[in-house]
Amino acid sequence: MTGAKGTLYVIGTGPGSPEQMTPEAVAAVEKATEFFGYFPYIDRLSLRADQIRVASDNREELDRANAALTRAAAGVDVAVVSGGDPGVFAMAAAVCEAIEKGPEDWREIDLVITPGVTAMLAVAARSGAPLGHDFCCMSLSDNLKPWDVITRRLRLAAEAGFVIALYNPISKARPWQLGEAFTLLAEILPPTTPIIFGRAAGRPDEKIVVRPLSEAEAGMADMATCVIIGSPETRIITRPGKSDLVYSPRYFAGAKA
Numbered sequence: 001m002t003g004a005k006g007t008l009y010v011i012g013t014g015p016g017s018p019e020q021m022t023p024e025a026v027a028a029v030e031k032a033t034e035f036f037g038y039f040p041y042i043d044r045l046s047l048r049a050d051q052i053r054v055a056s057d058n059r060e061e062l063d064r065a066n067a068a069l070t071r072a073a074a075g076v077d078v079a080v081v082s083g084g085d086p087g088v089f090a091m092a093a094a095v096c097e098a099i100e101k102g103p104e105d106w107r108e109i110d111l112v113i114t115p116g117v118t119a120m121l122a123v124a125a126r127s128g129a130p131l132g133h134d135f136c137c138m139s140l141s142d143n144l145k146p147w148d149v150i151t152r153r154l155r156l157a158a159e160a161g162f163v164i165a166l167y168n169p170i171s172k173a174r175p176w177q178l179g180e181a182f183t184l185l186a187e188i189l190p191p192t193t194p195i196i197f198g199r200a201a202g203r204p205d206e207k208i209v210v211r212p213l214s215e216a217e218a219g220m221a222d223m224a225t226c227v228i229i230g231s232p233e234t235r236i237i238t239r240p241g242k243s244d245l246v247y248s249p250r251y252f253a254g255a256k257a
Helices: 023-031 039-043 061-073 091-101 104-108 119-127 147-159 177-186
Strands: 007-012 034-038 052-056 078-082 110-113 135-139 163-167 194-199 207-212 225-229 235-239 242-247
Touching (some): 052 061, 061 078, 061 104, 078 091, 091 110, 119 163, 119 225, 119 242, 135 147, 147 163
Parallel strands (some): 007 078, 007 110, 034 052, 034 078
Antiparallel strands (some): 163 225, 235 242
8 A cells, every 4th residue: 555645746937037937837836845857947936945956957857757756656745847838848748758667656646737838939929920820849959859850840841831930949969950950941931931039038138030041040049049930921020110020820821711
């Protein structure tokens, strides 16, 4: 017979601004006593003196999930902390994977995954409505999938007319992939296709830059950037004295009225 188990909350801090963290996630923070996450994400939380931080490196997702589940199985209410939305290229999948592979009693743990505001939504809101019609999102990192899978998906998404949000576009270890992606997309999309570089949306160092595909360069992004690639339908509205609006119409050209 097993003892009482704790609850495991998987929360997202949003893109960075405290105002973009959901009330549900804030409530979960109040309930948990131990917090497992990547250093910068835990640092965004205002924790009480009795709440414990267990910070780790960004590439230790499965180990982090295992550690949190072990504590929850011991009766502790814990939180696994992600940036953005925990279910979008973040910790919710790692927790589910750990439950699937782990001890049978981990399946008895109460698991609460709170939806959050992911980076592409924050960047889209800052620039207009580029996700106003069909879109998809992809991680450009080949750490967990082959590069040829990424390029095939990019090509098919562009050919299908999706707006594409790119996560993990570039890093010191992967400096070449975003440039190669732009080269591939230039074979399919018009040179005027808007490309949005949304860095640190919602944080003090936020920077939103829009360029046509013909002028887009990999050096405009870093790991804090979400890149949104428009479709051939995506438009730019210029406004005197204000930033341009980028939006994808609710209808597809040629559709029945």
